Amino acid sequence: SQQGEEDPQALSIQEGENATMNCSYKTSINNLQWYRQNSGRGLVHLILIRSNEREKHSGRLRVTLDTSKKSSSLLITASRAADTASYFCATTDMDSSYKLIFGSGTRLLVRP
């Protein structure tokens, strides 16, 4: 079964707006990662946050992690049409830092 549930399942925003996606997971984790998937393509790693970190930034991306609530959020600021994609969170647990368990994803549409 999937580790994470993502919310919302789909999101449509105007170019220039911010997009926020949320991820909840079930078990204790080693780290949480976010990936992007353009339609029909492979996944691309965006950002990784470790279990002892609360916030991380990379360019227009901001990720937060709340281990007490077992949840994470991905914020994309000043969105562009090129950000249109599906976004997945994935976790590794304490027993295996290699095995990734994925959430079901959020489909983001950025309208020009």
Place this chain on the structure above:
Amino acid sequence: NAGVTQTPKFQVLKTGQSMTLQCAQDMNHEYMSWYRQDPGMGLRLIHYSVGAGITDQGEVPNGYNVSRSTTEDFPLRLLSAAPSQTSVYFCASSGRTGGREQYFGPGTRLTVT
């Protein structure tokens, strides 16, 4: 570097046929894995390997077989294809250094009729 490569890109099989999906990486990564992605869903782990000669099962291993004879290659074998195995298959690899982020291949779209 080519990164992670997968062949073929597309494949159609009849029920009961067998085939091998190829995956190779040129980054000297010790960890490799196979996922399947069904429509509108995230990826589910089929099998993984933490090094040459070592493989283990993921969430959905039934009907699939793997081996890892070299660091570079990690083929996935479908023993007797079933329509339920219609999916997109992704191979990924990860190195020892860094945060263990994974690098994905472009995928193989498999249809079983």
